[in-house]
Amino acid sequence: MYRILDKEVIAVKIVKLKVEAPEVAAKAKPGHFLIVRVNEKAERIPLTIADYNQQEGTVTIIVQEVGFSSRQICNLEVGEGFLDLVGPLGEPIKTEGYNKVVCIGGGLGNAPLYPKAKSLKEDGTEVVSILGAQTADKLILEEEFDEISDELYMATDDGSKGHEGFVTEVLEDLLKQEDDFELAIAIGPMIMMKVVSELTAKYSLETIVSLNSLMVDGTGMCGGCRVTVGEETKFACVDGPAFDGHLVDFDEQLRRQQFYTDQEEEVKQCQHVGGEHQCHKKE
Numbered sequence: 001m002y003r004i005l006d007k008e009v010i011a012v013k014i015v016k017l018k019v020e021a022p023e024v025a026a027k028a029k030p031g032h033f034l035i036v037r038v039n040e041k042a043e044r045i046p047l048t049i050a051d052y053n054q055q056e057g058t059v060t061i062i063v064q065e066v067g068f069s070s071r072q073i074c075n076l077e078v079g080e081g082f083l084d085l086v087g088p089l090g091e092p093i094k095t096e097g098y099n100k101v102v103c104i105g106g107g108l109g110n111a112p113l114y115p116k117a118k119s120l121k122e123d124g125t126e127v128v129s130i131l132g133a134q135t136a137d138k139l140i141l142e143e144e145f146d147e148i149s150d151e152l153y154m155a156t157d158d159g160s161k162g163h164e165g166f167v168t169e170v171l172e173d174l175l176k177q178e179d180d181f182e183l184a185i186a187i188g189p190m191i192m193m194k195v196v197s198e199l200t201a202k203y204s205l206e207t208i209v210s211l212n213s214l215m216v217d218g219t220g221m222c223g224g225c226r227v228t229v230g231e232e233t234k235f236a237c238v239d240g241p242a243f244d245g246h247l248v249d250f251d252e253q254l255r256r257q258q259f260y261t262d263q264e265e266e267v268k269q270c271q272h273v274g275g276e277h278q279c280h281k282k283e
């Protein structure tokens, strides 16, 4: 079992878990993700490695409760853990060689963004961060980003923290004033990454996004995480999840994300008792 050593609720329905996984921590790089399974009947759930510590042999994941399986993970307590934890998966992103980078996070996207921004800072890059959320109580990792950012901006939909409105509005103001960014990294809801990519294309600013495509096996075999990048079909699990935002077919991704909405809603209503789904049990 991969034991949970520490658990912290960092925002409404968002928990941070430190998990004992020395082999994974030893190889983890910014951009990698894991696939976890709580028990033998549970779904395989992809989660970004939000931080890692090789000395401690731990990886940190940040999980938002959106449906049945993420709720199951958020309910785990210190001392409990995962039956399986596979990783590190995916392609790490390159963080060396840049002078100035703008990092844009939306909602839970701040979690996968953090290891990249931290690594850029460690490599001597000037990091400008823009963090967004619907409301101030959903804004995560503000302190962590404050430590590693040269400039930090915030935006909330209701104006409860920082700029009232979207991160893209803050980004546009910045891009109008400063023309020395060499890279933008945007991670958040698919629609946010689409709008950021459209905006940065106007300024010819190289842009990396990280796709949270539906995944099943995480090994490039099932095709579940297909994405069209430029003229090519790629698999987010092995070729990504980070891609050139100017080449991703976001409309196709937005359509694919809706594919299982009805089934997800049905399963969300299920209870799990002793780790077992109770949804399809006959009276």
Ligand SMILES: Cc1cc2nc3c(=O)[nH]c(=O)nc-3n(C[C@H](O)[C@H](O)[C@H](O)COP(=O)(O)OP(=O)(O)OC[C@H]3O[C@@H](n4cnc5c(N)ncnc54)[C@H](O)[C@@H]3O)c2cc1C
Binding pocket: 033, 043, 044, 045, 046, 047, 048, 049, 061, 062, 063, 064, 065, 066, 067, 068, 069, 070, 071, 108, 111, 112, 211, 212, 213, 214, 215, 216, 241, 257, 264, 265, 267, 268
């Ligand atoms: C590379 C990658 C990294 C991710 N990192 C994180 C992370 O750090 N923290 C976090 O909270 N979430 C992360 N996710 C999303 C997370 O995997 C889903 O929120 C989770 O699978 C939802 O399962 P559920 O049963 O709770 O929700 P469901 O009710 O099944 O679905 C709710 C929504 O979650 C998404 N989703 C469902 N199943 C999957 C799946 N197998 N693969 C991908 N997305 C799915 C869909 O958009 C769906 O609409 C990541 C996804 C990917 C692909």
Ligand code: FES
Binding pocket: 214, 215, 216, 217, 218, 219, 220, 221, 222, 223, 224, 225, 226, 235, 236, 237, 238
């Ligand atoms: S998750 Fe199966 S091919 Fe990527």
